[in-house]
Amino acid sequence: MSLSYRKGLEGVIATETKISCVDGEKGYFIYRGYWAKDLAIQYTFEEVAYFIWHGYFPNETELQSFKQKLNEYRQIPQYVKEVINLLPENMHLMDVLRTAISAVGNDSFQWPPKIEDAIRLTAITPTIIAYWHRKKNELPLIEPNDNFDHVSNFLYMLTGKRPTYAHCKALSSYMILTMEHGMNASTFSSRVVCSTESDMVSAIVAAIGAMKGPLHGGAPSGVLRMLDEIGTPEEIEPYIVNKLEKGEKLMGFGHRIYKTTDPRAETLKEVAKGLAGEEKWFDLAVQLEEKAIELLNRYKPGRKLYANVEFYAAAILKGISLPKSLFTPTFTASRMVGWTAHILEQASDNRIFRPQSLYVGKMPKM
């Protein structure tokens, strides 16, 4: 077998999958044979999550039974609340989530992973996020409400108010579009851990660790910071030029796979537009996108850098008034579906991941 090395595993196929297709040249993004953008607009979070795990849409009875299970598993066990309560107040929410999910992982999660495990983790993640968010901000804690579906309940637990239809629909579209995305760093991490025949929670804890990084799930808060720092259209060009002259990256631009506009960004842009109302930030984001593409093309010719999903994700999350600290955790709550689907797929036809490294160090005297 001849061995070759690709830094960052670029262009290397690590596994086969039936869950999603991401074609960066053509700009295709498909969930099990359907355009993801159509599912994001026409279906609910529950329907698409079920579809991603099972490969078919639920009938009415299956949907009701799935929703009931989600409701049951939303509650945080008392001992996990106690673990969370012991954490330092200034802890990053992603660190809280990683710790709390790890604590959820008791003996009831065993190899081989089950769909039940996936439902449990998907159901509890928004509750942990809302619990910490309200506790840190010294707001009264809010228990999950069985009358709300997954997305509305998340907004309700965060804000304490009945969410509007427009906010629920926007967040649902965002969560469906970011549920799954092929062999990204966090999904790959989860499959690697699963391939050792470890349990689903251990694989998810690894994925959360990968998600936290600014080159992956940590980008949207960087986008919002950039918009805040720019402030007015006149400042766009000098701001970008300054960043690029210093060799810094623009958050929300570029992608390992997409060499054309990220199709998720296009759909989210439409959703964000509907939320923007009278506010100027959406217009600023659109102008920033246009100018950034032009300047990236000038400073980084041939690299094909366009807005990625994180750029308009920031606009949506701002549109529904979520604070920056919730951006990456909300992305995590969505991606839980994709991670768990990949873990189930990996386990169904497992072979341990064991690549090689190219030794470039010194050799002993022969």
Ligand code: ACO
């Ligand atoms: N701003 C400026 N230059 C960039 C950007 C950017 N956002 N992205 C890539 N480049 C440049 C690099 O500097 C590099 O230039 P060089 O050839 O002169 O060295 C070239 O384009 C290739 O970039 P790499 O970093 O090697 O591309 P890679 O495929 O490894 O990285 C990544 C992809 C991490 C997404 C990168 O584009 C990036 O850091 N973007 C900003 C962070 C971001 O938005 N992350 C969210 C991605 S979407 C997600 O994970 C959900």
